[in-house]
Amino acid sequence: MKSKGIGAVPLRMLVMSLTGSCNLACRYCYAAAQDRRTMTWETARRAIDLAATGKMPFILQFSGGEPLLALPLLRQMADYVRSKRIPARMDLQTNGTLLTEETATFLRRARIGIGVSLDGRPAVHDALRCYPDGRGTAADVIAGIRQLAQCGMEIGLTTVVTADNVTELSGVVEMAYYLGNVRRVGFDLLRPQGRGSAVRSARAEDMAQAMEAVFALNRKLGRMIGHSMAISQMEQAACLAQRTGSGFSHCHAMNGAGVHVDALGNIYACSSFVGDAHFLLGDVERGIDVQRQKEVAQEMQNAMAFCRTCVDFSACGGACYARRAEQGHPAASDAECALKRAAMKESLNVAVQCNKRTGQ
Incomplete structure (x- = not known):
């Protein structure tokens, strides 16, 4: 094990599960069986220091469980990053139900x-995201988002796409415009793990049709208010269209530049594989096993080798290893391809229209 190591390359993303506890019982939760304990301050500090050793800017994402259940720890971590002038962009992914003033x-x-x-x-x-007693959470989520709006905070929305809501994705765009402080919407396909293994994944044809409707509505509403909502998949497509390389870029785990730290301080290649010893890379006390990290990254890339034969690979960056591996075979589902192709097409259309307006 590499002592106090940061890995094969400087970390660009550190995802930290502050607690395994959650106040919801979402139908598709992939982490439902994870340890419910809350991270200690010492573990949190060591994880941040590990990433900061690379002396490069990185994304520090607070996750869970529901990270706001560990609010005192979150406050300590934010204070530490600021006081030590650590070059981290801090992000929080929350279910939104605990957002008070x-x-x-x-x-x-x-x-x-x-x-x-x-x-x-x-x-x-x-129907998808409820409390343990079956009550819906939408009213509390909307109330939480409004609390953020009153503080002047813009947010992003993340939507998990399943067979049950794929035909209703335009509703997410409507909600985003209605709420007023949403700057970006992103779509995350179901991970068939945990409770999610009992939920049906969206079909490729449904995904393609849904995204056409999403983009059409976004254009329409954008014309009405003077600017369109940012769609995460479109932003990624636009970014990849400018790159000169052609390697995997779906996530940092594929090249060793991203890790997930669970509440106990164990370091994994990806949040989807927390608890799976095969993807364990080390812990915050002893650091990252660089050789194991390289082996896991290479294993992921080898399993996704079929992506390299696709004409869209350079502009796509490859598919999600974790999502497809859980479906039995990496090439088992094309819904992700449909999502990315729709985003690439819309991104290109926007670029063409922009060039026409500017005379380029």
Whole structure:
């Protein structure tokens, strides 16, 4: 094990599960069986220091469980990053139900970026994301987002796409415009793990049709208010269109530049494989096993080798290893390809229209 190592390359993304506990019982939760304990301050500090050793800017994402259940720890971590002048961009992914005025004020002052999970209009969202007693969460999520708006905070929305809501994705765009402080919407396909193994994945043809509707509505509403909503997949497509390389770029785990630290301090290549010893890379006390990290990254790339034969690979960056591996065979589902191709097409259309307006 490499002592106090940062890995094969400087980390560009550190995802930290502050707690395995959650106040919801989402139908598709892939992490439902993970340890419920909360991270200690010593573990948190060591993880941040490990990433900071690379002396390069990195994304520090607070995750869970529901990270706001560990709010005191979150405050300590934000203070530490600021006081030590660590070059980290802090992001928080939350279910949105615990956002009070006090919490929203803290997040704004700490300059923590916010991503809130919303799976559609209230009825659609409530069918997928509920409390343990079966009550829907949409009303509380909307109230939390409004608390952030009152503090002047813009947010991103993340939507988990399943067979149950794929035909309703336009509703997410409607909600984003309605809420007023949403700057970006992203779509995350179901991971068939945990409770998610009992939920049907979206079909490729449904995904393609849904994204056409999403982009059409976004254009329409954008014309009405003077600017369109940012779509994460379009932004990624536009970024990749400018790159000169052609390697995997779906996530940092594929090249060893990203890791996930669980509440106990164990370091994994990806959040989807927490608890799986095969993807364990080390721990925050002893550091990252560089050789194992390289082996796992190469294993992921080898398993996704079929992506390299695709004409869209350079502009796509490759598919998600974790999502496809859990479906039995990496090439088992084309829904992700449909999502990315739709985003690439729309991104190109936007670029062409922009060039026409500017006379380029």
